[in-house]
Amino acid sequence: MNLLFSTVLEGGLKFPSDVTRKRGTGGGAREKMAFLRCRRDPCGVICLILTYFSVFYADYVVIQYVLIPAYSDSVWCTLHGSVFNLILLLLLACHSKAVFSDPGMVPLPDTAIDFSDLRSQSSRMNERGCEGWTVCSRCETYRPPRAHHCRVCQRCIRRMDHHCPWINNCVGELNQKYFIQFLFYTGMASLYSMVLVVSAWVWRIRNERGGDAEKEGEETPSKHLIVAHYIILLVESVLFGVFVMVIFYDQLVSIITDETPIEQMRNRLMIKDRASSSSSSSSTSSSQLPHHPSHTRKPKLALLREVFGRGSVFCWLLPLHSSPPSVGGITYSALPDYDV
Structure with a gap:
C-alpha cells in the first residue's frame, strides 16, 4: 500500500497510524535511556570534571599568585582580574549551553517500526527522489538529510559533527554555536593567562635582582610553590590553547x-x-557507480548565520539562543510515498 508520510515540523517526526509496527519499548522510554547512557559516559564525566577543575585552577593561580603579588598596588590588578574572570564566565556559560542543549536529536516514534520491507526497496526509494532521507537500523526510525547515528548517545543527530567528551554531548545542528564559542573563549583564556604569567614572572625576576643584597640566600618554600604554579598553568594553557584552536x-x-x-x-x-x-x-562508466547527492552550496556568510544566528555579528560571541533558519523551527521536506 502507498503511504504518504507527513512533514517533519519543529524537529518532530509524525508517523501515520497504519504503518507496520513491531513490538518494542516506547519512544519516550528509549529517549530517556539514551539520554542517561550519554550523560553517564565515563569518559565524558571525567572530561567534564577535568574541564571545570582546569578553569577554577587557572582562576585561582591567576588571582592568588599572579595578580595580587605583581599588581596589588595598581589598578591593573582589578582590571586584569575583571577581564579574566569575565572571559571565564563566558567560557563556563557557553560550555554549559553546549552540555545541556539538545544537539538536534531525531525524535523516536512511540513504538518501533518494522523497516524490513523498506530496506529491500532502496533502489525504488532513490528513483522517487528521497535520497536525503535514510532509515537508521539502530534507532529504527526515519532520519532527515545529513543526520547521522551517534554510538555514544544511541541516537541520530541532525547534521552531526562529532561526539565530544569535553561536553559529554554531541555537536550537532542546534548546539554547534555554543561549542564553537566555548572553544573561542578557552583559547582566549589560555592566551591571556600565558601573558599574565610571563609578565608576573618577569616582574618577580626584576624585583629579586634589585634586592639581591637583602634576599640573597633566601629560598623559601613559598617561592618554589609559586614557580610550580606558574609552570603548571603555563603547560595547561599551552596544551589547552593549541588543542582548542585546532578544533x-x-x-x-x-x-x-x-x-x-x-x-x-x-x-x-x-x-x-x-x-x-x-x-x-x-569499461564501467562512472555514471553507473553510486553517487551521493551533494547539497546546494550557499554563501559563506549565510552558512555562518545558520549556525550563529541572523542577528548582529557581536551577538555571535554571546551564548544567546539564535533563531533557526526557518520560522517555527527546523523544517524538512515531506517524505514521498513508500510501498510497505
Missing part, C-alpha cells in the same frame, strides 16, 4: 565548506572507491 579552525572550515567531518570522510571514501573502480574496470 576551532576545523569547525569554521566545516561550516564554510558546508561539510561535516563525517561527510568529508564519506566523500573521500567515495572518491577513492570511484578511482579504484575506474582503474580496475575501464
Whole structure:
C-alpha cells in the first residue's frame, strides 16, 4: 500500500497510524535511556570534571599568585582580574549551553517500526527522489538529510559533527554555536593567562635582582610553590590553547565548506572507491557507480548565520539562543510515498 508520510515540523517526526509496527519499548522510554547512557559516559564525566577543575585552577593561580603579588598596588590588578574572570564566565556559560542543549536529536516514534520491507526497496526509494532521507537500523526510525547515528548517545543527530567528551554531548545542528564559542573563549583564556604569567614572572625576576643584597640566600618554600604554579598553568594553557584552536579552525572550515567531518570522510571514501573502480574496470562508466547527492552550496556568510544566528555579528560571541533558519523551527521536506 502507498503511504504518504507527513512533514517533519519543529524537529518532530509524525508517523501515520497504519504503518507496520513491531513490538518494542516506547519512544519516550528509549529517549530517556539514551539520554542517561550519554550523560553517564565515563569518559565524558571525567572530561567534564577535568574541564571545570582546569578553569577554577587557572582562576585561582591567576588571582592568588599572579595578580595580587605583581599588581596589588595598581589598578591593573582589578582590571586584569575583571577581564579574566569575565572571559571565564563566558567560557563556563557557553560550555554549559553546549552540555545541556539538545544537539538536534531525531525524535523516536512511540513504538518501533518494522523497516524490513523498506530496506529491500532502496533502489525504488532513490528513483522517487528521497535520497536525503535514510532509515537508521539502530534507532529504527526515519532520519532527515545529513543526520547521522551517534554510538555514544544511541541516537541520530541532525547534521552531526562529532561526539565530544569535553561536553559529554554531541555537536550537532542546534548546539554547534555554543561549542564553537566555548572553544573561542578557552583559547582566549589560555592566551591571556600565558601573558599574565610571563609578565608576573618577569616582574618577580626584576624585583629579586634589585634586592639581591637583602634576599640573597633566601629560598623559601613559598617561592618554589609559586614557580610550580606558574609552570603548571603555563603547560595547561599551552596544551589547552593549541588543542582548542585546532578544533576551532576545523569547525569554521566545516561550516564554510558546508561539510561535516563525517561527510568529508564519506566523500573521500567515495572518491577513492570511484578511482579504484575506474582503474580496475575501464569499461564501467562512472555514471553507473553510486553517487551521493551533494547539497546546494550557499554563501559563506549565510552558512555562518545558520549556525550563529541572523542577528548582529557581536551577538555571535554571546551564548544567546539564535533563531533557526526557518520560522517555527527546523523544517524538512515531506517524505514521498513508500510501498510497505
